[in-house]
Amino acid sequence: MRRDIFQAIADPTRRAIITLIALQAMTPNAIADNFQTTRQSVSKHLRILTECELVKPQQQGREIYYTLEIEKMKEVDKWLDQFRQIWETRFNQLDIVLANMSAATAKNVSSPANKKQKK
């Protein structure tokens, strides 16, 4: 099953892990120390985050350190920005609809092009 970044941030524990390792690379044990949950559970979240390519494990000596892939996080913001643009576009279209409605009300007489009957 293909995982994506939105699955990664959909879980509160995973968001907390992201926040933790945004500050510094950490080992799974050090990460687990910050949670009330089991080491296995943290490992599971780290595996999902790794599959989403949001974090990257790096071997340093005998330890594995997890680092955050900042560039990947930016994808979320890009998507949200597109959502914002959709609304901007919609509202600009609505401005035009409202301007036409105002003009029609001001005229108070339906033009031949206006097929809708005013109530």
Place this chain on the structure above:
Amino acid sequence: MTPELLFDFTVNKETKMVFITREFNAGLSLVWDAFTRAELLDQWVAPKPMTARTKRMNFEVGGSRFYAMIAPDGQERWSLQKYLSISPKTNFKQFNVFTDADENPDPNGSEWDFNFSEANGKTTVHISIYNESLERLLSILDGFTQGMKMSLVNLDNLLDTLSAK
């Protein structure tokens, strides 16, 4: 068209809420109609080059609107909106869910709260959207992204036409 009109858009990923505020250069009655009448909604809710088509709409508590967003290639994306509460020209709440063409809904939907107020001839609309899943929030985009680039060009053209008047 009128750049001085307030527009605010924020997303809270943790609470899965979206907050949108927009000012309109029109009176409350017109803006209320534009948000609550099918023939008006169909004129603006679909970012061009997409179009919206309402199959049926019954704007009353317990009523609903069944409509499609149609892509330039003819692909239809159906949604059902159920009206939960209505205070005329002040507020209405709806539940939104994507469906297939036969109105079979997706498992997750979203709750929308619309608030309207007028001051100095301008109307402000506050919208808050609660999504049952973040994936769903983001999946809203899927149907739109392809049309977006074109739509911005379209909008520019439209604005040019209008300002040339």
